[in-house]
Amino acid sequence: MDMFKGFQKSLTCFLCSSLGGQITPFASRTFQYTKEQLGQAEDKTQLPPDYIDLEKRVDALKAVHQKMLAVTSQYANEPYDYPPNIKETFQDLGRTVSEKVNLLSTATSPAEAQAALTAPPTAKPQPKTFAHALARASLAGSQTLHQQHTSAGEDPLATALEKYALAQERVGEARLAQDAQIQSRFLAGWNTTLNTNISFATRARKNVEKARLTLDAVKARVKGTTWKIAGVGGAPRADVHDDHELSNEAQEEIEKAEDDFVTQTEEAVGVMKNVLDTPEPLRNLAELIAAQMEYHKKAYEILSELAPVIDGLQVEQEASRAADFSLH
Template structure:
């Protein structure tokens, strides 16, 4: 028995010389192998907070994986079209202004291919429709030889101008989403939730340290087979120094747990993600409202051109 106590004492002394990191690693390995005598349990409220933080993290990652497309200007740009540098050189409204002063097909073509006055035009679906509509309008105008204007060409030009305005509204929406939603959710994920993750790691570190200390001072550093000697876990056999070491580790564990609870509560209770989501919705509503207004203004104009063409066609046939 005396020999065993001497061996146990030497193990304890050796354990005290192990670095804290190695001690925690050793304890973690024992737990994974099922060799740990006791594992300090975390409070149920703490575990519940961990689950809520994990769920919130997953929500942010899933939503950002989709909505981050708002940072990509060309997220709806048709992949099958081939636009040239000249196509993207000027805005549709600029080209229409230049075309209005053209007096010949050559001048009209020059207006369409005028050198850029600013940065290349946006590659969005609506801007692409606008450019295609204007080019189509001009193709019809150039082949129109009768008196008056080609109604379809006129309608396409007006449609091009409207689509460009819708495209600009989409870009305004995207800018609002980036600043009012994406920025906030990225901050929550990369800052607030990251702080919570660090706090949880500190708790786990303190717990492993506590359990490693307990195992070491009680002489249960590792199970070599068979039951531990009787009385080996008796708290009364612990020296004052060993008891003090355990209490110090317990205090650190409690402190880290309380700090982590505070950090995690702040993460799960903050209204910021919901506020950001409301901003996302507001930006989308504003875009669709603007698009509706633009297209509603255009619809009666197109309808009027269509009615005029039908009437003209009917009149022409009546004289035949």
């Protein structure tokens, strides 16, 4: 019992802390909210079912955006598919595979070839994507085979690895182009919807809740709702004294609070409908799919060009090997 008396006293001090002991709107709403949380509010204004349905739909839209962005935000992180076990040096990342191949084409000795592979960088470090890592590893493997090749002609596998390296670099560049498109055409749009449009709806809903709490607080006050302490071990309860009709002043105060509640509710309904009806999220999703399609199309075209070349090298090597066997 003493605990509840102390709690009631604290609330009273808080509510009457403004000038002249008048209850501020914020304090009044806080008092009403506390009563509701403790189950002491006699009446609570109910929101229309259609409004509650809109709230649920907006909450679902918000959850979808948060879930999708948690995954797709990786498109803004360049090395999202970069193997964590790879140990590449600054020199490895210094030049593009294309640049190294051009330098290697003019090398006339193993020393010059090694110098070409470790040439100082001419721009920023090369991208850390899986395709670029494949390209660098393939080119390094190609040169290792070339340096140890003592027979006449080219080493078929070394040649194939170099061509594969060049192709994978192009695939990696296509992936980076995809990521840039997704960042600008999908991530930007969905972040705007989440952080702006849905946030506007959240703010409007908060205004509705404030208006409702104010309305119910006014009703409780003008109708004479007070807090009283129950028997020992009991909880505080709200008693309503409605022995006489409300005064004109009190009725006007309730009507004013009701008008504000209706206005805020109508505004929130409009904002939520606008958020739910906008085609922007679907348009952004279409852009995401288009960027992915373009990337996979380019990757397919690049590898489709490469595949018959590698097949041709394989056929030549098998034919050469068969010829060698026939001679023996």
